[in-house]
Amino acid sequence: MTDCLFCKMVAGDIQPDVVFEDDEVLAFRDVNPQAPLHVLVIPKTHIATTNELTAETAGVLGKMYLAAKQIAADEGVAEPGYRMVMNCNAGAGQSVFHIHLHLLGGRPMHWPPG
Ligand code: AMP
Numbered sequence: 226m227t228d229c230l231f232c233k234m235v236a237g238d239i240q241p242d243v244v245f246e247d248d249e250v251l252a253f254r255d256v257n258p259q260a261p262l263h264v265l266v267i268p269k270t271h272i273a274t275t276n277e278l279t280a281e282t283a284g285v286l287g288k289m290y291l292a293a294k295q296i297a298a299d300e301g302v303a304e305p306g307y308r309m310v311m312n313c314n315a316g317a318g319q320s321v322f323h324i325h326l327h328l329l330g331g332r333p334m335h336w337p338p339g
Contacts, residue, residue, distance in 0.1 A: 226271045231323035235269045244299075249285055250292045252328075261331025262300050262307070266293050273322045275313045293328045302330030310338070 226232045233239045234251065241253035244264055255263040268285040272278060278286070290309065297307045307330030312319040 226323070229271055229323050230321055231265075231267050231325065232271050235267070245292050245296055247288070247292070249288045252292050252296055255327070259327075260329040260334075262297075262302055262329065264293070264296055264300075264328040266296070266326040266328060267323060272324045274319065275311060275324055278324075289326045293326055296328060297330060300330065306330070306334070308334045 230239070231251075234241050234253065241251075241256075243251065243253045245252035245266070249269055250266060251269060252264050252266040255265050266289045268282075268289060270282070270285065272282055272285075293309055294303075297303045307328060310327040310329070311324060312327075
């Protein structure tokens, strides 16, 4: 998708602060961090929202969670813990329409989220 911010990052047209990359997944620091550690983990293929996931595309979610788990360990937040969040559509706060897993850590997390 030429007009998608995160596709431009995958293509190399925009350079985020990358913390992890493999064939299927890219992870980079959020430009407006909400915690000491705030990383976005994205699939390299364009999927606009979780509503568009299918049996054929859903496998990448596992790769995203495995990447997030590794980043959490590398960044030293595996203990005491961290939060992983995916927002779907504007009502849940989604502002970039290419699915992404927020990895948040380094401070206490409260529940329920706002
Ligand atoms: P969401 O609101 O769930 O769609 O999350 C989108 C996230 O993308 C927000 O946390 C933004 O701060 C983040 N974001 C937007 N533009 C950039 C950028 N150029 N580099 C890194 N993160 C970004």
